[in-house]
Amino acid sequence: xxxxxxxxxxxxxxxxxxxxxxxxxxxxxxxxxxxxxxxxxxxxxxxxxxxxxxxxxxxxxxxxxxxxxxxxxxxxxxxxxxxxxxxxxxxxxxxxxxxxxxxxxxxxxxxxxxxxxxxxxxxxxxxxxxxxxxxxxxxxxx
Numbered sequence: 001x002x003x004x005x006x007x008x009x010x011x012x013x014x015x016x017x018x019x020x021x022x023x024x025x026x027x028x029x030x031x032x033x034x035x036x037x038x039x040x041x042x043x044x045x046x047x048x049x050x051x052x053x054x055x056x057x058x059x060x061x062x063x064x065x066x067x068x069x070x071x072x073x074x075x076x077x078x079x080x081x082x083x084x085x086x087x088x089x090x091x092x093x094x095x096x097x098x099x100x101x102x103x104x105x106x107x108x109x110x111x112x113x114x115x116x117x118x119x120x121x122x123x124x125x126x127x128x129x130x131x132x133x134x135x136x137x138x139x140x141x142x
Contacts, residue, residue: 003029003104007081008094008128010035011066014109018139019070022107023077025137032082032101033070035063036093059087091127098132106136 005026009015022031037059063085074081086093098106110125129136 004102005029005031006094006098006101006103006106007031007033007070008036008090008106008108008124009033009066009070010090010109011069012109012111013141014111014139016069016073016109017141018107018109018137019073019081020076021137021139023074023079025107026105027077029104030082031074031079032084032103033067034094034097035066035083035085036090036097037063037085037087038090039087060085090124091131094124094128095131098128098134103134105134106132107139108136110138110140 003026005022007015007019007022009019019031019033022029063083067083070081070083084097086097088096094106094108106128108125108128125138129138
């Protein structure tokens with residue numbers, strides 16, 4: 001069985017760069033793109049189940065849009081990617097997915113934010129780097 005590489009993906013420039021890096025660096029690997037949907041609290045007058053259903057549908061739609069973008073990048077390399085999404089805090093969701101999978105490497109963007117936060121390593125990347133059971137490559141958008 002060939003190498004399996006996980007690419008956490010949030011649709012940002014650094015995430016795109018990390019996916020391209022993974023495609024170029026691991027051309028024979030099976031690549032899985034993971035999007036972690038962060039929970040949030042929002043006041044609503046609708047019933048809890050109705051709200052949960054609407055939020056879940058919106059989260060699925062957002063993840064599917066990101067996966068379409070990731071697949072378009074993969075097609076530039078004549079490849080396809082597996083896709084998966086989880087619900088939870090991104091750093092912990094990524095680490096839990098690594099622990100539950102059979103991955104050989106993780107390639108991820110340095111951050112998914114803009115502005116002054118671009119200067120420092122993002123908290124999700126840092127959490128993943130510190131807690132991952134497999135090697136992690138952090139890619140900075142050029």
